[in-house]
Amino acid sequence: MDMNKDLIFQMNKFVGDLHVFKTKLHNFHWNLVGEQFFVIHPMLDGIMGEVDTQIDAVAERLLMKNERPFASLEVYLKHTVINEIESKAYNGKEVVTCMHEDFKLLLSEINIIIKIAEDVDDQETLALLTDAAALYQKHIWMFGAWLA
Numbered sequence: 791m792d793m794n795k796d797l798i799f800q801m802n803k804f805v806g807d808l809h810v811f812k813t814k815l816h817n818f819h820w821n822l823v824g825e826q827f828f829v830i831h832p833m834l835d836g837i838m839g840e841v842d843t844q845i846d847a848v849a850e851r852l853l854m855k856n857e858r859p860f861a862s863l864e865v866y867l868k869h870t871v872i873n874e875i876e877s878k879a880y881n882g883k884e885v886v887t888c889m890h891e892d893f894k895l896l897l898s899e900i901n902i903i904i905k906i907a908e909d910v911d912d913q914e915t916l917a918l919l920t921d922a923a924a925l926y927q928k929h930i931w932m933f934g935a936w937l938a
């Protein structure tokens with residue numbers, strides 16, 4: 791595949807990953823049970839806010855590149871690497887373990903985009919995704935510390 795086309799596809803795939811991840815965060819926000827509730831429930835609001843900002847930033851970057859962002863749930867689900875989960879009670883450890891794994895998956899998706907953006911010398915996309923990668927590395931460290 792042409793590298794520019796590949797970059798567009800991977801960016802779109804990431805928009806979908808973030809949408810599915812946000813749905814999963816809502817699931818955890820609502821279905822969380824146990825002693826950690828008052829810490830993790832509001833923490834998830836903060837992460838959902840970040841994810842919303844990233845969705846919009848990547849989608850608008852696609853528009854700046856004269857492309858159309860993926861914008862349907864059907865297309866997101868077709869390409870995402872994030873697994874959906876059922877609506878049931880989850881304790882704090884289950885939530886943090888699952889998010890830790892999803893952050894690692896999302897970081898690997900970001901790293902694919904970064905590599906291609908470097909190859910095609912798209913500095914602005916590179917800057918945007920490098921910032922996102924740093925944020926995900928921070929979450930992976932913090933969630934890993936919580937689980938240790």
Ligand SMILES: [Fe+2]
Pocket residue numbers: 819835
């Ligand atoms: Fe809420």
